[in-house]
Amino acid sequence: xxxxxxxxxxxxxxxxxxxxxxxxxxxxxxxxxxxxxxxxxxxxxxxxxxxxxxxxxxxxxxxxxxxxxxxxxxxxxxxxxxxxxxxxxxxxxxxxxxxxxxxxxxxxxxxxxxxxxxxxxxxxxxxxxxxxxxxxxxxxxxxxxxxxxxxxxxxxxxxxxxxxxxxxxxxxxxxxxxxxxxxxxxxxxxxxxxxxxxxxxxxxxxxxxxxxxxxxxxxxxxxxxxxxxxxxxxxxxxxxxxxxxxxxxxxxxxxxxxxxxxxxxxxxxxxxxxxxxxxxxxxxxxxxxxxxxxxxxxxxxxxxxxxxxxxxxxxxxxxxxxxxxxxxxxxxxxxxxxxxxxxxxxxxxxxxxxxxxxxxxxxxxxxxxxxxxxxxxxxxxxxxxxxxxxxxxxxxxxxxxxxxxxxxxxxxxxxxxxxxxx
Amino acid sequence: xxxxxxxxxxxxxxxxxxxxxxxxxxxxxxxxxxxxxxxxxxxxxxxxxxxxxxxxxxxxxxxxxxxxxxxxxxxxxxxxxxxxxxxxxxxxxxxxxxxxxxxxxxxxxxxxxxxxxxxxxxxxxxxxxxxxxxxxxxxxxxxxxxxxxxxxxxxxxxxxxxxxxxxxxxxxxxxxxxxxxxxxxxxxxxxxxxxxxxxxxxxxxxxxxxxxxxxxxxxxxxxxxxxxxxxxxxxxxxxxxxxxxxxxxxxxxxxxxxxxxxxxxxxxxxxxxxxxxxxxxxxxxxxxxxxxxxxxxxxxxxxxxxxxxxxxxxxxxxxxxxxxxxxxxxxxxxxxxxxxxxxxxxxxxxxxxxxxxxxxxxxxxxxxxxxxxxxxxxxxxxxxxxxxxxxxxxxxxxxxxxxxxxxxxxxxxxxxxxxxxxxxxxxxxxxxxxxxxxxxxxxxxxxxxxxxxxxxxxxxxxxxxxxxx
Ligand SMILES: Cc1cc2nc3c(=O)[nH]c(=O)nc-3n(C[C@H](O)[C@H](O)[C@H](O)COP(=O)(O)OP(=O)(O)OC[C@H]3O[C@@H](n4cnc5c(N)ncnc54)[C@H](O)[C@@H]3O)c2cc1C
Numbered sequence: 001x002x003x004x005x006x007x008x009x010x011x012x013x014x015x016x017x018x019x020x021x022x023x024x025x026x027x028x029x030x031x032x033x034x035x036x037x038x039x040x041x042x043x044x045x046x047x048x049x050x051x052x053x054x055x056x057x058x059x060x061x062x063x064x065x066x067x068x069x070x071x072x073x074x075x076x077x078x079x080x081x082x083x084x085x086x087x088x089x090x091x092x093x094x095x096x097x098x099x100x101x102x103x104x105x106x107x108x109x110x111x112x113x114x115x116x117x118x119x120x121x122x123x124x125x126x127x128x129x130x131x132x133x134x135x136x137x138x139x140x141x142x143x144x145x146x147x148x149x150x151x152x153x154x155x156x157x158x159x160x161x162x163x164x165x166x167x168x169x170x171x172x173x174x175x176x177x178x179x180x181x182x183x184x185x186x187x188x189x190x191x192x193x194x195x196x197x198x199x200x201x202x203x204x205x206x207x208x209x210x211x212x213x214x215x216x217x218x219x220x221x222x223x224x225x226x227x228x229x230x231x232x233x234x235x236x237x238x239x240x241x242x243x244x245x246x247x248x249x250x251x252x253x254x255x256x257x258x259x260x261x262x263x264x265x266x267x268x269x270x271x272x273x274x275x276x277x278x279x280x281x282x283x284x285x286x287x288x289x290x291x292x293x294x295x296x297x298x299x300x301x302x303x304x305x306x307x308x309x310x311x312x313x314x315x316x317x318x319x320x321x322x323x324x325x326x327x328x329x330x331x332x333x334x335x336x337x338x339x340x341x342x343x344x345x346x347x348x349x350x351x352x353x354x355x356x357x358x359x360x361x362x363x364x365x366x367x368x369x370x371x372x373x374x375x376x377x378x379x380x381x382x383x384x385x386x387x388x389x390x391x392x393x394x395x396x397x398x399x400x401x402x403x404x405x406x407x408x409x410x411x412x413x414x415x416x417x418x419x420x421x422x
Numbered sequence: 423x424x425x426x427x428x429x430x431x432x433x434x435x436x437x438x439x440x441x442x443x444x445x446x447x448x449x450x451x452x453x454x455x456x457x458x459x460x461x462x463x464x465x466x467x468x469x470x471x472x473x474x475x476x477x478x479x480x481x482x483x484x485x486x487x488x489x490x491x492x493x494x495x496x497x498x499x500x501x502x503x504x505x506x507x508x509x510x511x512x513x514x515x516x517x518x519x520x521x522x523x524x525x526x527x528x529x530x531x532x533x534x535x536x537x538x539x540x541x542x543x544x545x546x547x548x549x550x551x552x553x554x555x556x557x558x559x560x561x562x563x564x565x566x567x568x569x570x571x572x573x574x575x576x577x578x579x580x581x582x583x584x585x586x587x588x589x590x591x592x593x594x595x596x597x598x599x600x601x602x603x604x605x606x607x608x609x610x611x612x613x614x615x616x617x618x619x620x621x622x623x624x625x626x627x628x629x630x631x632x633x634x635x636x637x638x639x640x641x642x643x644x645x646x647x648x649x650x651x652x653x654x655x656x657x658x659x660x661x662x663x664x665x666x667x668x669x670x671x672x673x674x675x676x677x678x679x680x681x682x683x684x685x686x687x688x689x690x691x692x693x694x695x696x697x698x699x700x701x702x703x704x705x706x707x708x709x710x711x712x713x714x715x716x717x718x719x720x721x722x723x724x725x726x727x728x729x730x731x732x733x734x735x736x737x738x739x740x741x742x743x744x745x746x747x748x749x750x751x752x753x754x755x756x757x758x759x760x761x762x763x764x765x766x767x768x769x770x771x772x773x774x775x776x777x778x779x780x781x782x783x784x785x786x787x788x789x790x791x792x793x794x795x796x797x798x799x800x801x802x803x804x805x806x807x808x809x810x811x812x813x814x815x816x817x818x819x820x821x822x823x824x825x826x827x828x829x830x831x832x833x834x835x836x837x838x839x840x841x842x843x844x845x846x847x848x849x850x851x852x853x854x855x856x857x858x859x860x861x862x863x864x865x866x867x868x869x870x871x872x873x874x875x876x877x878x879x880x881x882x883x884x885x886x887x888x889x890x891x
Contacts, residue, residue: 084646084755085784127595139593141602142571155842163751165568165783165823167557167606168831168838169865170847174570174602178595195652223514223623227654227691248695255694293594297512327592359513359575359591359618380597385586389854390598396853408597 011042020069022062029067035074037091037187041154043070044185047402048152056121056181060406063369072121075187078102080162086193087145087162092121092186103193111194112140124186126407127178129326131231138326141177146190149176151183152398162190180405183397197247200230203260204270207242210234210305210322217263219298222325225256234322241270288338288367292329292351294360304329307354311347327360341370352378365407376409423465427455427502438497441484442544443830444744448490450477450497457502459577459585459615466613467583469496469859477861478609480521480552483544485747486828488556488608492863498613500551506530507616514621515574515591520551520614524558527619536621539566542824543732551614557606559824561731564782565656565690566622568824570605575618578604581611581855591618603850608826609861611854625690628656629700630718630727633707634681638662638765641683642758644710645781648687649754651706653699657688657728658782662761665734665778672737675730681713685781686731688724734778735789741774742791746803748810752819754784763813764788771802785823786814827865835867 011017016039020029032043032054047054047068054068055061061069072093079089083106090099097116103109112130114123122128124147129138146160149172159172176186207214222232231245242264246256261267294300301322308320308331321330333339352362364375380387394401394410401411429435430452439449456462469476475495482489491497503519506527510516511534518527524545527538541560542548548558554576559568566572575589588601595601604611635641641660648658661669661684666677677684685707689699707715718724730737738745752760761777764786768775774791788810792803811821811834821831821838835844848866851858 082753082755084650085753086649087753127599129594141599142567151846155846157843157846158840159843161751161820161838162753162818163784163820163823164754165559165563165751165780165785166820167824167826168821169827169835169844170850171557171570171602171606172847174605175599177602178599183598195650197652220623224626224692226623228695249698252694252698293592295510295513295515295591297510297514299512327594356590359515361590361592361594361596363594363596381588383587385580385584386588386597386600389580389586389600392853393598393850396849 007042008046011039011046016043017046020061020067027067029061029064029069032068032070033074034070034072037075037148037150037156040070040075040150040185040187041156043068044150044152044402045154048400051400052402053404054402055404056125056185057405059366060404063372063406064404070185072119072185072187079188081106082162083108085162086195087164087190088193089146089162089188089190090120091188092119092124094120096120096123104196107196108193109196110191111143112138120189121181121186124177124189125179125181125405129323129328131233131323139178141174143192144173144177144189145192147173147176147186148188149184149186152400152402156187157184160190164192180408182394182403182405182408182410184403199248199250199253201246201250201253201256203242203244203246203257205242205264205267206270207234207240207264207267209240211302214264215301216298218260219296219324221259221263226325228252228256232324234324236320242267243270288333288335289365290331290333290348290351291363291365292355292360293363294327294329294355294358296325296327300327300358300360301329303358304351304354307351311350335368338368341374344371345374348374348378356382363407367406372406372409375406379408423454423456423461427457429453429455438479438482438499439490441479441482441487441489443485443487443828446487446490446829448492450491451494453497453499455499455502459503459579462498462500462503462579462613462615463583463585465496465498466579466581470582470857473857473859475859475862476613478551478555478613480549480555481523481544481547483548484552484556484828485749485825486822486830488826488828488861488864489552490829492829495859500549500613500615503551503615509534509621510591511536513591514623515618516621517575517616517618518550519616520549520554522550524548524550524553531621534621535624537624538572538619539563539622540569540572543735550617550619554605554614554617555607555609556824556826559780559783559785561657561659561728561780562688564658564780565654570602572620573601573605573617574620575616576601576604576614577616578611579613579615581857581860585615589618593620606826608828608864610851610864612860625656625692627693627696628688628690628721628724629696630657630724631687631689631703631707631715632677632718632727633685633687633712633715634678635683635685635711636681636713638683638761639758640710640712641685641781642761644685644707644712645757646755647706647710648703649782651702653689653702653706655687655699655703655782656690657686658780659686659731660684660757660777660779660781661686661731661734662765662777664774665737665776668737668740668776669730669734671740673726673730673733675726677730678714686727731778734776738776738789738791742793744792744794745776746790746792746807747825748786748788748790748807749822749825750811750814750819751783751785751823752814752817754781756817756819757781757784760786760813760817760819764810767806767809767813771806773799773803773806775806780823783823784819829864832863832865833867835865 061067075091075093096114477491479489503521
């Protein structure tokens with residue numbers, strides 16, 4: 001596809017392409033705000049022609065020289081809602097809040113919960129695990145039945161369908177969900193939904209360290225009730241606290257509560273304010289997040305915690321979060337307490353090795369720009385054959401390497417400020 | 423590998439000339455039976471160097487002709503790679519070689535309180551490698567998910583012979599999700615040699631129910647209402663009147679025969695949850711005018727119900743010697759209207775069609791019965807089969823829910839996908855396998871004039887969809 005000058009002018013005059021400024025400062029970048037899927041194809045084409053890097057994430061775009069930031073906010077049409085089938089096809093510029101409201105009006109929900117202002121595009125592109133429903137699945141890819149993706153060659157492609165089971169051709173739903181928009185731009189998805197639960201119940205308790213025996217009773221209990229429990233999180237700042245959420249019918253909660261208390265040995269409840277703040281913290285906004293994904297068993301968890309405590313003796317000064325049963329250990333830094341790269345590099349590599357030896361891995365999410373090379377190393381698998389295959393597939397979709405994400409870094413990013421300054 | 427494990431005599435090759443889709447026959451030129459990943463890698467490297475096609479084979483229970491070496495070359499049979507390498511009860515994982523039979527893994531897990539959830543009806547024979555390659559489903563997938571939802575790691579021999587290991591003991595993907603891409607790729611992107619699978623704690627309470635209905639509508643409506651209510655049964659299966667009759671005759675199971683449709687439903691979880699769900703289920707069934715609801719009182723009763731369900735396909739053998747089995751998925755709300763159309767197609771072409779399927783997933787399995795010696799009937803069932811596929815696609819359905827595309831449905835792929843969609847899939851295939859050696863001529867439509875296939879072009883399945891066994 002070649003874009004004529006007229007087409008380009010049309011995109012500019014309809015404000016689809018606008019200069020990007022940060023506050024009062026004019027950058028050399030542009031915001032691209034497509035109104036329809038065909039414009040996404042045109043914009044990708046411009047980006048390829050000009051070999052300008054493009055990102056769908058504002059913060060990622062700011063890391064680049066001459067960035068193009070594609071904002072999907074106008075692409076939010078509900079294309080089809082099969083209410084009786086619990087299936088919706090929707091464009092990805094919709095916010096999770098808007099999606100939640102639309103579905104709630106029909107007594108339905110997307111089973112994973114996210115902050116209201118997050119775009120569905122980000123949730124899908126990152127295959128972003130939710131704080132909730134961490135127990136019985138918890139990945140968006142589990143709920144993606146179909147998907148529309150615009151590839152850098154300007155093709156609008158479709159896979160899957162409005163059915164809950166499908167083995168017609170390669171499973172590109174699974175391959176694209178979680179590809180961080182590095183292979184193309186996911187513009188619409190078909191999602192599997194659930195009815196709104198009759199009731200939701202939160203419990204918050206102060207607990208002793210996870211090294212103590214109570215966790216041995218809790219883990220099997222969690223597995224037993226995994227279809228009812230939608231979140232279970234341990235959080236340490238000064239002391240440890242536990243947050244558990246269940247969905248279901250009201251009369252099932254009293255039995256659950258009694259069993260939970262028995263597991264924990266009559267724990268002290270946290271204040272409702274602390275429980276609420278759990279919810280806030282789980283969204284992890286504006287944080288630099290280190291995610292260790294480890295197997296679900298107790299030994300892996302305790303071993304990992306021990307290693308963290310020895311590598312980061314000051315760990316109590318920044319929060320550590322354990323999403324039990326989902327197997328996540330999060331270390332969370334805010335921009336103002338983020339240690340230097342030189343200080344973190346070695347411990348991070350050590351932690352990555354430990355995670356790998358246990359059958360897990362480590363990821364750096366939303367880390368500052370000087371961590372990009374390290375992110376590239378850690379967020380791709382070590383196996384050279386697997387890595388080569390991933391690079392090959394990336395080159396197949398995006399030969400000019402225009403699509404960038406800070407979470408899935410494919411090349412020593414020549415377009416980024418880090419490499420240009422170094 | 424040793425001579426014993428390389429077969430090239432015609433009488434040895436005959437055993438590999440087809441899978442459970444008996445119509446398409448194409449004996450391999452040579453069969454190798456490797457024992458290790460290294461041996462698989464050596465065979466594949468050799469094929470790569472000499473540009474020889476190769477095709478993986480598990481138990482050969484596939485229903486879309488997937489394990490047939492259509493371009494000749496080497497058939498790599500993985501049955502000797504049958505070791506369960508690790509059962510990790512603490513982390514709920516098992517690591518297996520791909521020749522392990524699905525049911526054998528569950529037998530090995532018996533005492534652990536854990537189970538491997540995907541349970542195709544062929545589980546007593548099919549291998550985990552075949553399950554992964556086809557992304558197999560089963561009766562309990564409505565609640566527990568299909569194969570792809572349970573695969574944590576794969577060891578794969580790529581089409582150039584290189585070995586790669588993907589994943590670990592967690593569900594999170596690291597980099598691009600190659601595991602998601604490989605599961606269901608029908609052996610066209612390489613040969614899977616090992617897998618780490620997710621195990622699930624066994625529920626403490628399981629209850630099975632049987633409900634009969636005087637009309638297909640009321641059964642279909644009950645299915646829709648169960649789904650919409652948020653009840654997630656661990657199984658929700660449909661049998662039509664003809665299938666009930668067949669099953670009763672074959673297994674003396676005593677399913678009520680005075681109804682148009684039967685639903686088999688299972689609930690599981692903790693006792694408390696199951697009791698709560700049971701109340702809701704019974705209310706839905708009675709609201710939809712179930713004639714009779716019966717619960718399986720004992721574990722033996724339950725097993726008998728599921729054995730009959732799993733044996734339904736075999737039970738059709740009393741009516742005609744062969745059947746032509748379709749596998750499509752439709753939106754669940756379309757069940758009633760599509761089923762009626764399928765029955766009308768049967769009437770129109772004067773063919774017997776038995777319907778037994780995963781209603782909770784909208785995954786239809788119309789079984790068209792026929793006599794292979796009756797040429798006229800053969801034409802009618804092929805025509806009927808194609809019409810069924812069209813009806814399903816028109817209802818918003820897709821070509822396959824669990825049996826895969828193989829050679830059986832490849833020619834219909836362009837009815838569902840645009841050229842751009844198919845091209846992307848083909849490019850992925852080319853990135854993995856630039857020489858097109860790994861299970862060639864599968865999934866993608868064979869272009870007219872493609873003279874390379876070793877198959878006789880008069881083979882009905884190359885001109886019409888469906889498989890019969
Ligand atoms: C009576 C009956 C009932 C059935 N019920 C079900 C059901 O309920 N659900 C369902 O999903 N299916 C069902 N099937 C279909 C079939 O059993 C499944 O597709 C099964 O997964 C095939 O396994 P297999 O070991 O027999 O594979 P095969 O038939 O040998 O091979 C199937 C495909 O997988 C490829 N393959 C095999 N092993 C590997 C490997 N290691 N690496 C890469 N590719 C490989 C082959 O090349 C081929 O394309 C049924 C079949 C029958 C006959």
